[in-house]
Amino acid sequence: MVYDVIVGGKAHRLELQRSAGGGWECQFDGQVVPIDALIPRRDVLSLLVDGRAYEVKREQTATDLHMWVGSSRFAVELRDPRSLRSRMQVREDDAGPKKILAPMPGRVVRVLVAENSEVESGQGIVVVEAMKMQNEIKSPKKGIVKKISAIPGEAVNPGDVLAIVE
């Protein structure tokens, strides 16, 4: 397997191959790294690198993948360099419409803007309440509110689309 791994804002080439002995051969940016890896339970990896032992935890949300090395958390993106998406990925960042997603389960309390209105980056779009606290969900960019799907009073789940800003 060959991956482009983006961590800490840098891309690295990672190659992983089953070795004859049943273990794994690992090359990181072209350098051989002797590793031994075991998944003792779901989302937990025991990784030995040249005798040093790490317990790495995997956390996945609707939007992110994080690796916890001890108590340090790293946002990681894993791409298959052969896929079309990865090659197109560079252009994803700020251009085009952005979906505003519910970050946690909750109830929509208020919608703060109207469809087709102009919003600034960081402007509140929707208020979602959870555990007796109200949270303003903000626009990630300056643009036009293309669609508002949040309905006051209705429950939302994490990852649900609240609005789209273009």
Place this chain on the structure above:
Amino acid sequence: MFKKILIANRGEIAVRIIRACREMGVATVAVYSDVDRGALHVRKSDEAYLIGPAPAGESYLRMDKILDVAKRSGAEAIHPGYGFLSENPKFAQACGDAGVKFIGPTAHSMKLMGSKTSARQQMEKAGVPFVPGTSRGLASPEEGEEVAERIGYPVMLKAAAGGGGKGMRLVHSRQELRSGLESAKSEAQRSFGDSEVYIEKAIVNPRHIEMQVLADEHGNTVWLGERECSIQRRHQKVLEEAPSPIVDPEMRRSMGEVAVRVARAADYKNAGTVEFLVDQQKNFYFLEMNTRLQVEHPVTELTTGFDLVHLQIRIAAGEKLPFSQADVGIRGHAIECRIYAEDPDNNYFPSPGKITVLLQPSGPGIRRDSGMYEGWNVPMDYDPLLAKLIGFGTDRQQAIMRLQRALYEYFVAGIKTNISLFQRILGDPDFQAARVDTGFLDRLLAKANPAVNSSRPPEEIEALEKIAAIAAGMFAVLDPASSVGENETAGGAGAAPPAVSNWRRQARSETLR
């Protein structure tokens, strides 16, 4: 002793009480709302009954439904835990009327302590120290100036009907008093329809220290030592410890004796807590009495060796306290961390949802009172307290080290928790030197977060990033099935695409078809 007890609560405290009951051979009855069918307290109890929909007002606060369950199940007593109905005198009364023993004080004591003015009048009679000031509204600005002069600046102006910081003004000098009084009065009028404002000496950077008391129904009242609760955020306690690093045996005895006087003056029964504000000269002033079991009771249990829930139940069953004041000693040091479902990266906003991974610490000196489990969906309808992690050691330093170790082992995924906050608090030099007051946490959070990678040596970060990258790849090849990117990217096993662009990907795959 009771044969069966109903627990009118949920979460970690319901589990805590169920455990005590099982230890004592008492059967338990749980109540739950629609969204709590899978909650731990329902799983751990002997009987469980649905009492209504998710909103607490339609379930956990419904006295009629809870009493109906008590009747149906044959429960002889009700433990209210904390929060919900625990400090509601009407509920205590209704239990009594229904012939069910309420495990707590009488409705009369609760009512007395529930009102600020009646509590203060009663306590003044008992000679309890208060923050100096007037207990009645100020008649004129001249009276304000005269009182302020007598008690000394800075002073705090407070609305008599107040709450939530409304109608409150901190005044540093005589020059500021008149304008402060006017604005406090008009704000009080606007907010509460009552412009009555009284004056108190302002305690600068106070500590919040409370004293545990226990009273049986045969006239015995004892104190069990203090808890330091100064680490707070938005007036919510975050971390508590016992003993307080600034309280010596003499001050403890004197606070304890005042707390016992407070309890006696209120004809108090069962477990209660007397809260004090402590100024920089270690003067302590009565704040209020909490007429229930406290969230932070475990630190007292660990340092005194007494089980407060066992004792609550024994007292309610009519037993005498099995020890006297002379038998109470403080040994070692305990610190409690309140693990909340809160997002440290998003201003500690609540974070309900499904717990996908849960790795829990144990080992020497660690107690965990938890209401969560892996696979549980933390409902959005209640308080975000998930669990309490308590460290115990021979001294404060060992308790801190054990907690740091345990926090390193603690891992919760799927929802956000404030676990990282405790690493910050426990590692802070001021905290380690016990230089804390109620402003400590706000000051700490205003500082740069040392856990953020930018403040560490770049080689170290790079080495860890390499481990993270290799681990991400190994997860993808060893356990591709549970990867986030499932079914979206046939070619990109284990990839975690940003969900923001889902619809664009969809559009693209359609054009590719």
